[in-house]
Amino acid sequence: MQLAMVGLGRMGANIVRRLMRDGHDCVVYDVNADAVAALVAEGAVGADSVADLAAKLEPTRVVWMMVPASLTGSVAEEVAAVLDKGDILIDGGNSNYRDDVRRAAALRERGIEYVDVGTSGGVFGLERGYCLMVGGSDTAFAHIEPVLRTIAPGVGEIERTPGRDGDLTPEEQGYLHCGPSGAGHFVKMVHNGIEYGIMASIAEGLNLLDNADAGVREAEHSAEIAPLEEPEFYQFPIDTEKVSELWRRGSVISSWLLDLTAAALHENPTLNGLAGRVSDSGEGRWTVKAAVDVGVPVPVLAASLFERFSSRDEDLFANQVLSAMRLQFGGHKELPAGDVLEAGARKADAG
Ligand SMILES: NC(=O)C1=CN([C@@H]2O[C@H](COP(=O)(O)OP(=O)(O)OC[C@H]3O[C@@H](n4cnc5c(N)ncnc54)[C@H](O)[C@@H]3O)[C@@H](O)[C@H]2O)C=CC1
Ligand SMILES: O=C(CO)[C@H](O)[C@H](O)COP(=O)(O)O
Incomplete structure (x- = not known):
């Protein structure tokens, strides 16, 4: 299936690589043009703006954001502005689930489906796969399930849990629809x-x-x-x-x-x-x-x-207060700061 990725850093770029390796079509955008060029060289379709990205997608458009969590709100606004009713916007970053709850409600009013996907796997995900914790509607989950199945690790070499028989369930393959909007990031x-x-x-x-x-x-x-x-x-x-x-x-x-x-x-x-x-x-x-x-x-x-x-050192003042009290009630003198540093260095040398 076709998926657009916004944010091609340590996580986004490798998710795209894993998708392309399994035959999915990827359209990619990042503010860093070099990151786009690198993936274009590997077979992705590059975009030079979110509007260009949206224009290169077939309906139902599916856009996955993988940007620093602090930027997700503004990037979501930017992307949503170029999406149409029925399109799906995914946030795979480490966002606060409370933002998902609010954002999903606002986008729902504009007819845009919002899916939060807590993603675990770090820089090893390209080879090991990513564990995916999903929040959103049943319809949106069903629509994006083919990409989730590819990005997830799959059953791999992990033995089935005793008592689990029959068809493999999503959670046995490394992805799970945890509940409505926010539930994915709550679990993450x-x-x-x-x-x-x-x-x-x-x-x-x-x-x-x-x-x-x-x-x-x-x-x-x-x-x-x-x-x-x-x-x-x-x-x-x-x-x-x-x-x-x-x-x-x-x-x-x-x-x-x-x-x-x-x-x-x-x-x-x-x-x-x-x-x-x-x-x-x-x-x-x-x-x-x-x-x-x-x-x-x-x-x-x-x-x-x-x-x-x-x-x-966020406990520094608390510890200084402790030392001050010991000095007050017992005349106990602590090492002055310079001597503490020296003692620390001696221990490091000994180690
Ligand atoms: N690195 C990790 O181990 C994990 C990271 N995450 C989450 O995934 C998200 C991405 O993390 P990383 O890939 O590690 O970050 P990163 O800093 O390596 O990559 C972020 C990318 O977003 C791009 N970007 C920034 N602003 C943009 C904008 N306005 N439009 C388009 N692209 C933009 C940057 O140029 C960069 O390529 C974060 O929310 C992070 O918390 C989640 C699980 C693990
Ligand atoms: O999600 C992750 C791993 O699962 C990211 O690596 C995250 O940045 C780790 O959390 P923190 O930065 O607070 O140590």
């Missing part, structure tokens, strides 16, 4: 909330292993830090690169995120060059907010989100 939002939690637990566990030799480094502790009571039990120089590789094989916690961790540690065992400041694009925040709204406890997901804030 929770997926990313879980992603934060799994990532944080792998990272925390490896950090503990990295400190299993704390008894050897005991002498470096400042007098203000409680001494390690039994240094003889913390004499293990654990190789975290090897352990992460080991855990990929047959362990209960084997997972794709662990595979990627093992690959990263193999490339760079000390993770030199990474400052340890972890960004977040919003989905974790929205997950925690939704949980608060409906009164559902998500302590692990919330902690992993807050851990990212801490990584960026």
